[in-house]
Amino acid sequence: MCTSIIFSPKDHYFGRNLDLEVSFGQQVVVTPRNYNFKFRKMPDMKKHFAMVGIALVADEYPLYFDAANEKGLGMAGLNYPDNFHAFEVEDGKDNISPFEFIPWVLGQCATVDEAKKLLEKINLVNINFSEKMQLSPLHWLIADKTGKSITVESDIDGLHVYDNPIGCLTNNPQFPKQLTNLDNYANLSPAMPENTFSKEINFNGYSRGLGSHNLPGGMDSESRFVRVAFNKFNAPKFDTEEENVDTYFHILHSVEQQKGLDEVAPGQFEYTIYSDGTNLDTGVFYYTTYTNKRITKVDMNKLDLDSDQMTVYPINDKITFDEEN
Numbered sequence: 001m002c003t004s005i006i007f008s009p010k011d012h013y014f015g016r017n018l019d020l021e022v023s024f025g026q027q028v029v030v031t032p033r034n035y036n037f038k039f040r041k042m043p044d045m046k047k048h049f050a051m052v053g054i055a056l057v058a059d060e061y062p063l064y065f066d067a068a069n070e071k072g073l074g075m076a077g078l079n080y081p082d083n084f085h086a087f088e089v090e091d092g093k094d095n096i097s098p099f100e101f102i103p104w105v106l107g108q109c110a111t112v113d114e115a116k117k118l119l120e121k122i123n124l125v126n127i128n129f130s131e132k133m134q135l136s137p138l139h140w141l142i143a144d145k146t147g148k149s150i151t152v153e154s155d156i157d158g159l160h161v162y163d164n165p166i167g168c169l170t171n172n173p174q175f176p177k178q179l180t181n182l183d184n185y186a187n188l189s190p191a192m193p194e195n196t197f198s199k200e201i202n203f204n205g206y207s208r209g210l211g212s213h214n215l216p217g218g219m220d221s222e223s224r225f226v227r228v229a230f231n232k233f234n235a236p237k238f239d240t241e242e243e244n245v246d247t248y249f250h251i252l253h254s255v256e257q258q259k260g261l262d263e264v265a266p267g268q269f270e271y272t273i274y275s276d277g278t279n280l281d282t283g284v285f286y287y288t289t290y291t292n293k294r295i296t297k298v299d300m301n302k303l304d305l306d307s308d309q310m311t312v313y314p315i316n317d318k319i320t321f322d323e324e325n
């Protein structure tokens with residue numbers, strides 16, 4: 001499972017938890033403006049916006065899991081098995097494979113509105129990156145530095161682009177069903193509950209936090225959607241970058257999957273491999289990993305963004321302690 005959010009306390013932070021049972025050897029990858037993006041069915045993109053995110057580099061191509069560009073547009077791909085459908089190549093359309101989708105959008109769009117326009121021509125096609133790396137069944141969250149976001153789902157009946165008023169995405173079911181399910185939790189509150197049960201009964205309020213007693217705690221996608229939305233909308237907003245980044249990671253870590261809790265095959269457990277976020281207003285990228293909760297920072301603006309060569313930073317994954325004595 002995975003969870004992606006946009007959090008807008010002052011600046012806008014966009015990113016995700018990547019949950020899986022195996023790691024692909026992904027890294028932090030900055031792709032500068034003059035790296036030549038090749039597309040299978042579309043012309044090369046020789047000049048484009050620079051982007052930073054997490055990717056697996058294969059055959060010198062950045063296979064992005066999630067990224068944000070220098071204009072403040074972010075995009076993340078999350079698993080969407082059984083529902084995702086890829087189509088045959090169609091004349092007159094922008095035929096893009098899912099593995100090309102993030103560079104295609106982030107390379108040329110600065111805002112969600114521009115992305116929506118581009119998506120009118122898109123046909124997500126059935127082309128594997130390679131024999132070994134087959135098509136991924138994904139859906140996407142796209143967000144910008146106004147705080148606006150959309151969800152993109154390619155179902156058997158075509159491409160759906162939904163306005164996303166919650167600014168969160170997890171996995172199945174389809175996005176409209178996640179929104180409907182959220183209705184079930186409208187009475188959650190950070191405050192102690194009012195007695196609307198019956199005037200004839202007195203409730204003692206035996207514990208603090210009873211307003212969120214029914215907040216779902218499961219690893220499943222519906223539970224994480226409700227939990228991350230509740231935690232995000234009730235999170236404090238600060239003035240400093242440090243406090244807002246810290247809060248952003250508290251929100252993502254509230255839906256992280258500890259090893260041992262989500263068995264996907266006998267003895268195999270899905271867990272939160274990394275959590276990341278880009279400040280869309282500044283282009284600074286942050287991440288933590290399952291074993292390294294100290295926030296690592298990569299500022300793409302410190303690189304030559306007019307270059308044609310990617311910069312790759314291996315994931316900083318080591319468990320460390322601050323030795324006090």
Ligand SMILES: C[C@H](CCC(=O)NCCS(=O)(=O)O)[C@H]1CC[C@H]2[C@@H]3[C@H](O)C[C@@H]4C[C@H](O)CC[C@]4(C)[C@H]3C[C@H](O)[C@]12C
Binds near residue numbers: 020064079137171172
């Ligand atoms: C599995 C990842 C999504 C994580 C997630 O949602 N997990 C939930 C699993 S489930 O719902 O519980 O089944 C996705 C996100 C981005 C994907 C990767 C990117 O799309 C880049 C390439 C694309 C290639 O086609 C396949 C390998 C790959 C390297 C993908 C592997 C995998 O599908 C990734 C890593």
